[in-house]
Amino acid sequence: MKFRASAFIKMLVVVLSITFVLSVSALPADTEKGRRRVVHVLEDGTGAVIVQTAPGKVVTHRGGSITLPCRFHHEPEDIDPSRIRIKWTKVTDALQFEDVFVALGRQQRVFGKYRGRVFLEEAGPGDASVIIHNVTLDDYGRYECEVTNDMEDDTGFVNLDLEGVVFPYFPQVGRYKLNYHQAEDACKQQDAILASHSQLHKAWLEGMDWCNAGWLEDGSVQYPISHPRDQCGRKDTPAGVRNYGYRHKEDERYDAFCFTSKLNGKVYFLKRFKKVNYAEAIKACVRDGSVIAKVGQLYAAWKFQLLDRCEAGWLEDGSIRYPIVNPRARCGGDWPGVRHLGFPDKKFRLYGVYCFRKKIEEVSGVIATTKSPMKNRSSLITNSTGSA
Structure with a gap:
């Protein structure tokens, strides 16, 4: 002091x-x-x-x-x-x-x-x-x-x-399994940090709707609701960022809200003739001179690269996801976002893979601020259960 x-x-x-x-x-x-x-x-x-x-x-x-x-x-x-x-x-x-x-x-x-x-x-x-x-x-x-x-x-x-993007995160072991410190580590493992209240509030203003409570960097637990419904705290309650207050960082468990920003590299869907399991997906990215992408990197690519791919692929945490900028019926709904298909069996389930290739030389940004090309399309709308 x-x-x-x-x-x-x-x-x-x-x-x-x-x-x-x-x-x-x-x-x-x-x-x-x-x-x-x-x-x-x-x-x-x-x-x-x-x-x-x-x-x-x-x-x-x-x-x-x-x-x-x-x-x-x-x-x-x-x-x-x-x-x-x-x-x-x-x-x-x-x-x-x-x-x-x-x-x-x-x-x-x-x-x-x-x-x-x-x-x-x-x-x-x-x-x-x-x-x-x-x-x-x-x-x-x-x-x-x-x-x-x-x-x-x-x-x-x-x-x-x-400038960046907020995304909800829970690990393969399931929802509401993370204390504060585990949530902090989980975000870092996905190339992100725990989001602040102001970052979550901004994401809500842009349309974010998520029905599961998650840790924020100040130790509070909150969640954003754009479309009130009975499954998410009653339909007659107003839209907004719901706040559970400051919770016990060691004993209580929730999901996490993570924040990531622009990448020093590129995420891409690896084009292959056949789908692969998780271990094969890792090797495929390495053979292509890259590494398997993290969840935060896929969100950053969706936000800043405008990555739009209607094909599900493995990510580093064992989840299956795909990014949609321009919604269409056959690609999971009417809203842009990163679709999440869960954590399938790593050995027997076959999918594509998203890889991340880092730039050889980092190019410093300018001091002036930069507007995101996704300003009007940065919504993450989910269904009533909170799953993407």
Whole structure:
């Protein structure tokens, strides 16, 4: 937990009636994508430092690059730059922080998984922004920018969002078999992370309808209902994201809602003359210079590649699925989505296979945000039992 003296100092400033004028030129509401605000500060030379960060959130995708905007102003203006400390941390919980980057003058340090990916933007005096390259799923979240001089410090927050897709997941052992930690591992095994409430809510707004409750990253258990029905909490209840609240992470068991983003590679259906069992499917992808695809990779391909294939195929977890962008009667219903046919016998049941081939060289994304080509077709509608 962080304790700062700045609040006490500012209180003294008010009590002593020291003039403080802060004028902000506001931007319109469409600045949600992370553009900076222009800040004009008039002070009396008390040594104060004022930090301004991005309104709303900044958005990118996995593998891209993004700037976390943060600017500061301090008095007196001629303070030695080597005495200014810039520190970035990620807020991992209400009272927990993960160190990302710190700079004191010319000395800089990057921590842990951010090494080699995070750099100070250095776009002139007062710029404390950092650039994150090769963004990962785990980079999603809330960041704190703290600037400190000899007299005082101030902080601001930046929310980093990722374009992606939410999908429900349960393992071969069946529904409601995962505690929180097992759900977290299950999503990671499928090239994903546990979804946040805001990600699930956005998926519901886009039409997601799923009748089974699942863990979210904050430890709550929820599920989205677009079409109320008796099998899913009564037909006369309103549509929305149903919330069971925060549950016991070790003892209680549910499914999981996972989130994944753009791929550094391509998912494809391997064309073969005959169908294969699970073991043969793995070997077939390897012979083709690929690996068998994970569930999260198939969802990402459906969302970003617009992969549309009306042929069922093996995936790495032993499930059989296929992606539909343009619904038609012979391909499982009237809605786009990834169809799930369950977990058949791996030895005796024969299907096609979906493979994943990673790009040889990763291409960094641009700092500007990107709109998904599936904006109006990202629904995942299920039947009354919650099965795809």
